[in-house]
Each structure stands twice: as C-alpha cells, then as structure tokens.
Amino acid sequence: MLTVRVIPCLDVKDGRVVKGVNFVDLRDAGDPVEQAKVYDAAGADELTFLDITASSDNRDTLFDVVSRTAEVAFMPLTVGGGVRKVDDIRKLLLAGADKVSINTAAVKRPDFVKEAAERFGSQCITVAIDAKSVAPGRWEIFTHGGREATGIDTVAFAEQVVSLGAGEILLTSMDRDGTKAGFNLPLTRAIADAVSVPVVASGGVGTLDHMVEGVTEGHASAVLAASIFHFGEFSIAQVKAHMAAAGVPVRPVDGGTAAA
Amino acid sequence: MTQSKNVVIVDYRVGNTHSLERSLKRCGLSPVITSDPAVIEQADGVLMPGVGAFGPAMESLMETGASAAIRRFVDSGRPVLAICLGMQLLADEGEEGGHHRGLSIIPGRVRRLAPPQEHSKIPQIAWNEIMPVADDWRETVLDGLQGRQMYFLHSYVVDPARPEDRVAETDYMGDCFCAAYRSANVHGVQFHPELSAEAGQAVFRNFVRLIDETAQKNDI
Numbered sequence: 001m002l003t004v005r006v007i008p009c010l011d012v013k014d015g016r017v018v019k020g021v022n023f024v025d026l027r028d029a030g031d032p033v034e035q036a037k038v039y040d041a042a043g044a045d046e047l048t049f050l051d052i053t054a055s056s057d058n059r060d061t062l063f064d065v066v067s068r069t070a071e072v073a074f075m076p077l078t079v080g081g082g083v084r085k086v087d088d089i090r091k092l093l094l095a096g097a098d099k100v101s102i103n104t105a106a107v108k109r110p111d112f113v114k115e116a117a118e119r120f121g122s123q124c125i126t127v128a129i130d131a132k133s134v135a136p137g138r139w140e141i142f143t144h145g146g147r148e149a150t151g152i153d154t155v156a157f158a159e160q161v162v163s164l165g166a167g168e169i170l171l172t173s174m175d176r177d178g179t180k181a182g183f184n185l186p187l188t189r190a191i192a193d194a195v196s197v198p199v200v201a202s203g204g205v206g207t208l209d210h211m212v213e214g215v216t217e218g219h220a221s222a223v224l225a226a227s228i229f230h231f232g233e234f235s236i237a238q239v240k241a242h243m244a245a246a247g248v249p250v251r252p253v254d255g256g257t258a259a260a
Numbered sequence: 261m262t263q264s265k266n267v268v269i270v271d272y273r274v275g276n277t278h279s280l281e282r283s284l285k286r287c288g289l290s291p292v293i294t295s296d297p298a299v300i301e302q303a304d305g306v307l308m309p310g311v312g313a314f315g316p317a318m319e320s321l322m323e324t325g326a327s328a329a330i331r332r333f334v335d336s337g338r339p340v341l342a343i344c345l346g347m348q349l350l351a352d353e354g355e356e357g358g359h360h361r362g363l364s365i366i367p368g369r370v371r372r373l374a375p376p377q378e379h380s381k382i383p384q385i386a387w388n389e390i391m392p393v394a395d396d397w398r399e400t401v402l403d404g405l406q407g408r409q410m411y412f413l414h415s416y417v418v419d420p421a422r423p424e425d426r427v428a429e430t431d432y433m434g435d436c437f438c439a440a441y442r443s444a445n446v447h448g449v450q451f452h453p454e455l456s457a458e459a460g461q462a463v464f465r466n467f468v469r470l471i472d473e474t475a476q477k478n479d480i
C-alpha cells in the first residue's frame with residue numbers, strides 16, 4: 001500500500017543543529033549526524049536538512065555533514081538551503097543527498113529548475129516554497145526567511161516550477177510556521193490539487209491531528225514537522241500510530257507489514 | 261571465500277553511489293566503484309546503481325566499454341542486481357528525455373508511470389508495498405520480504421516482455437508496475453534498497469547469498 005511520508009526537519013547552521021531534538025541520551029545533541037541516527041532508528045520516512053548558514057563560507061561544513069549522515073542513515077535525505085547553482089546540486093548529491101531542495105534561486109530564476117531537472121532528473125529536484133496569505137484564497141511567495149515579498153502568486157509559481165521539471169514541492173506556510181496552529185490547509189490543498197507532483201506540507205504542526213489533516217484535508221503526499229519532534233512532544237511512532245488510526249496509511253515503525 | 265568476494269558497483273559518472281556503497285559495506289563487502297570493463301568482468305557480483313538520467317548514463321556505459329563488459333558478465337551466469345535506473349538501463353529501450361536504446365539484457369521497455377487515478381502524482385516519492393507475482397521468492401533478492409514497504413523515487417518503470425520475469429508488483433495509484441524482476445542471474449528492483457532501512461538491507465544480504473551460491477556451484 002502506498003503510504004504517506006512523515007518527515008522530521010533539522011535546521012543546520014555552520015554544521016550544527018540549531019533547532020534540534022531534546023533527546024537526553026545523545027552524546028552531542030548539536031551534531032546533525034547523531035540526530036539523523038536517532039530518526040533513522042525511530043522509523044522516520046525521510047529526513048530533511050535545511051542549511052540556514054548565512055554566509056557561503058561554511059558550505060564545506062554542510063557537505064561534510066551530509067556525507068557523514070549518508071554514512072549512518074539508511075533512509076532518504078533531502079538537503080536544502082543556499083542552493084544557487086547546478087554545481088551546488090552536484091556537490092550535495094555527490095556528498096550523499098538523495099534529493100536537493102531549491103528555494104530563493106527558483107524564485108529569482110525559474111529556469112534554474114529546468115537546468116537542474118534535465119541534468120539530474122526531476123525525482124531529485126524539490127522546490128521549496130514559502131508562502132504567506134495576502135487575501136482570502138490568495139497566497140504570495142516570500143523569500144529570505146519570509147522577510148521579502150515578491151508579488152508572485154503561489155499557485156501560479158508552483159505550476160510553473162512543476163512544468164519546468166520540479167519533482168516535488170516542499171510547501172511552507174509562513175503564517176503558520178512555528179505557531180503550532182496546524183498546517184494552512186486551504187493553501188496546501190490549493191497547491192496539492194493544482195500540481196502533478198507530490199506536495200510536502202510544512203509549517204504549523206502542533207498536534208497529532210494536524211498531521212492527519214495535512215493529508216485528509218490538505219491533500220499532501222507527505223507531512224514535515226520540526227518543533228513537535230525537536231522538543232520531544234511526540235515521537236515518530238506516536239505520529240504514525242495516530243495517522244494509522246485515522247485511516248491514513250503509513251509505513252509502520254517496526255518495519256513490518258503495512259497497517260492503516 | 262566471504263572475504264575475497266569481489267563486488268562491483270558500475271559507475272555511470274552521473275550521481276551519488278554513497279548510500280549503495282555504505283549498504284554493501286554493512287553486509288561485509290568492499291565494493292569497487294568502476295567503469296573499467298576488465299574489473300567488471302572479473303567480479304563475483306555486479307550492481308547497477310539507481311541514480312541519474314537514462315540518456316547520460318547509457319552514453320557513459322558505451323564510452324567506457326562497460327556496456328559490453330556487463331553483457332559478458334551476465335552471460336557468465338554470475339548475479340547482477342540492478343536498481344531503479346540501473347534496471348531500466350538493462351531493458352531494450354527507454355523514453356526518458358527522448359528515445360534511447362538500453363542494454364537489451366532485460367527483454368522489455370521502459371515507460372513513464374501512468375496512474376489512472378485523479379490527482380495522481382509523478383514522480384512516485386514514497387514508501388510502498390511490494391506484492392508477490394511469482395509464487396516463490398526463495399531464489400530472488402526478495403526472499404523473506406513479502407508485504408514489506410520499500411522506498412520508491414522514480415517517474416519511469418520497466419515493462420518486462422515475459423510475464424514470468426515479474427517477481428513483484430507495486431500499486432501506485434492504480435498503476436500496477438513491475439517492482440522486481442528476475443530472469444536467471446539477472447535481478448532488478450524498481451525501489452531503492454539502499455534507502456529502504458532494514459528491509460532494504462535484507463535485499464543486499466539475499467544478493468550476497470546468491471553470489472555465494474553461484475561461487476560454490478562454480479567451484480564444484
């Protein structure tokens with residue numbers, strides 16, 4: 001049975017986890033590799049690293065983190081943040097990323113998505129979109145961590161990058177991010193219904209029901225969360241048990257046969 | 261014998277083979293990543309990795325002479341495990357980014373996923389179940405893995421010409437495609453065992469067993 005992915009997200013700065021998990025038994029809680037191991041063992045379906053290092057000076061640190069993570073984690077790894085050139089993607093893939101996520105660079109120059117997809121295949125090119133509500137039923141793209149408005153309509157932009165070869169959309173609601181008020185469901189559903197590639201819902205998860213709603217009402221193919229995992233509020237197993245009980249098919253944490 | 265097993269990951273010079281290498285190391289192997297025809301032909305087992313696009317990968321195989329070496333290796337009867345794009349490259353022809361000839365080791369063609377369901381999504385990026393087609397998985401890399409979930413990351417699939425070569429199917433939004441292929445010593449999987457946690461590791465352990473069994477037969 002086709003299952004919905006549950007994806008923890010780690011913000012990484014200068015090779016260290018900024019918002020991380022408060023796992024008590026970690027030798028080094030700031031080490032993304034240690035956290036990746038824990039999520040791997042916990043049954044996460046993918047792991048996403050977002051590099052929020054401000055300058056490009058420390059990019060080599062990220063490649064090292066990606067390669068050490070790929071060494072220990074037996075699940076797919078998506079890496080994003082500061083990806084501007086085809087060569088950035090090549091380096092991340094060579095370091096061990098399975099998918100690379102493009103954000104600001106796709107807004108500035110949508111053809112970059114086309115070049116990336118032609119070179120590496122659509123399946124490994126994710127476009128990360130940060131959107132804010134500007135009017136009922138209308139969402140605008142923001143860049144630079146939600147500070148800069150672009151005037152670009154989110155639905156139109158999502159359709160555009162998919163037509164250029166994006167294989168997945170990582171959709172974050174800037175209104176909801178960090179609020180624990182739940183995904184922006186109308187936004188998620190508008191994008192998921194508009195495009196022919198999987199949409200990962202992100203931003204706002206605070207309860208187990210929110211994860212379910214992202215799929216049943218938002219029509220997302222995957223749900224991503226940071227805070228609820230970081231602060232140890234819920235485990236991957238709890239999220240999956242809750243989703244399964246609500247009728248959303250998930251890969252069981254014990255690795256056994258599918259349950260829904 | 262276990263220590264001297266010589267396993268090759270064919271290098272198409274297009275992408276990341278880290279995860280595959282790491283998974284094989286965990287099985288006690290020391291894989292060599294190469295496109296050198298002589299090294300490929302000497303191997304006890306060959307892996308075709310699952311990263312990159314069809315056209316550039318085929319070009320690389322032709323340029324390096326690896327394509328002919330892979331054909332000779334297959335003729336030798338030693339086991340091949342081809343993953344995702346690797347399996348597609350073994351088919352007769354592909355349609356990713358234009359029409360391309362494959363290696364014609366797997367009779368069949370590569371097509372794009374075509375789920376009939378409304379709001380269907382391509383690529384498939386998901387954990388999905390492998391369902392038996394062949395009655396018996398003992399002689400395949402899927403031994404003991406009935407009903408398990410594997411990680412898929414693909415837009416294209418192989419349609420084998422001979423129905424009996426289909427070992428497992430996966431249902432993606434109504435498109436039931438060939439998730440695992442086997443004909444004699446040629447094994448193919450559309451999913452990524454190297455990204456499929458413990459279930460994926462079991463695929464590689466099964467492959468190692470097949471290498472050992474072949475080597476034993478050849479010793480006798």
